[in-house]
Amino acid sequence: MAITLKFQHSALVKISPLKPNIKARAKLSKQTVFQKLNAIAIENSQVLVKLMTDLSTDFSVYVTIMNKVTNGFRIVSQNNNYGTYNPTNLPRDMIYNNQIFFSLKGDIATGSEGSVTYEVDGTGQRITFAFQCPQFSDNALSIPLNETNFDVSYYGTNQPIQWNPNDTNWGPSNNFPNKGHPLYALFVIR
CATH class of the missing domain: 2.60.270.50 (Mutm (Fpg) Protein; Chain: A, domain 2)
Known part of the structure; x- marks a missing residue:
């Protein structure tokens, strides 16, 4: 069973459980998966911060x-x-x-x-x-x-x-x- 996560402004990330008998698949550790998810979250938060900054422009x-x-x-x-x-x-x-x-x-x-x-x-x-x-x-x-x-x-x-x-x-x-x-x-x- 595969889990697909979609983040706005980012590519799709597909996480599949690893099958130990298939050597062709790259083994991703939990730490690697969390690092990738964290990087995507940071990218999305930076987009949000930029948007909020643009909306609060000083027109004085x-x-x-x-x-x-x-x-x-x-x-x-x-x-x-x-x-x-x-x-x-x-x-x-x-x-x-x-x-x-x-x-x-x-x-x-x-x-x-x-x-x-x-x-x-x-x-x-x-x-x-x-x-x-x-x-x-x-x-x-x-x-x-x-x-x-x-x-x-x-x-x-x-x-x-x-x-x-x-x-x-x-x-x-x-x-x-x-x-x-x-x-x-x-x-x-x-």
Whole structure:
């Protein structure tokens, strides 16, 4: 009597009882059979781990905004079409020669998409910073509104990064990866 085992993503394994009088058959010890079964189980668990990792991909945008002008800024609005801000209430003020950090946590179903608008203290002039790391379409960084005379640039990467304030690791301006998750974004006001 033979026992046939089938594992997903693996070949069939057929285990037959050994007949001692047939010399042509290879004799498999119990240890060898268990080693083969263990190898198949490990292979299947690795496939499962990869699948689970792929399903838990981080679709967040991690945002840094650097203020390199002599004016301060105050938040006017924050918008999140998809995702949840961390912290929930974004930094209220952006002072000169400083930077703020926040993230928009996206999930596998929708990804993340949002924007934040800051106003130059006492002028009413606004700058809007927009960002998205969606599930199915392209990543995006943009400045949809700039009522100031300041130059605003953005940079992006899919790798964790601590942005250097002296621009030594920013890469080309107004450039970011179209695909890939999560998205690390830097906006610089000059």
